[in-house]
Amino acid sequence: MLNSQRIFVEAISKYGAEHGIAVEIRAAGWLIVMQRGGTRHLAFGYDLGLNSAVAHRIANDKSATADVLTMSGVPCVPHALFLDPELNAYVPTQGSWQAMLTLLSQNPAGIAVKPNEGTSGKSVFLVSSAPGLELAVNRIFASHASLAISPYLEIEEEVRVVLLDDIPLLVYSKKRPSVIGDGKRSLLELALATLPADQRSAVLPEMFAELDRNALDAVVPEGARRVLNWRHNLESGARPLLLEHGEARDACVALAVRAAQAIGIRFASIDIVRVEGGWQVLEINSGVMTEALSKLHPELVHAAYRAALDKVFA
Structure with missing residues (x-):
């Protein structure tokens, strides 16, 4: 999709036509x-300019976000920062490799290794061994100056809350693609048979990259559910599902508001995850990206951007 075709651009253009801008x-x-x-006002990427430069930079830095939230008593997923060895003047004298291995040993279920800055789940690796860690680190440092390591968590649900001055505009969960076994077909056969055509290009490459041939060819027991991607990223095939009013939605909104206030951000999308029954902040995005949701609920997305633009031109 071209940048000029994004719902963000469409919403701004429509708002301008309606308001003489x-x-x-x-x-x-x-x-x-x-x-x-x-x-004159400027928008760049998915940023309308409502947030301060400091809030924007902190939200774009996974480690800094986790540090501020922890200091503020907001439950969050920890993210440890590691710099590219090329930045040797800023790297601790003992280096980073041993500290990375320590984190790996402390988390037997594995660790998630990802660029410290950026969104969309690109270059995010689930690591459970030292060779896998070395490969992930080298790949990330090939194109990024820093990375963050967080413990791998069995996430039961992930919810995104889009806030504007502490008011929730959009609240939706991210449903990962999955299949139900019939005791006859393999995981790959079930995926090919049940995935909608518009999801295959996003889901199948992730499956082939993460699962070996034995896992793909294994017959899924009857009634057993298998998720096809450990990530909840919408760009990786997860589907947005509006969250109904209730206890879960209220809890997520309340936690998102606390997180936004902690870093002083006005307009943001905040990802909340449920782990062992409790909610915690995964990350904060200062650019509000809604492409996946707009395909199902364009009117809600336009309304959200309209509310933000009202603040810009107030």
């Missing part, structure tokens, strides 16, 4: 200039 799309849709009279 000139909208100019630059940099292939990545930079948007909004002008009304002598007032």
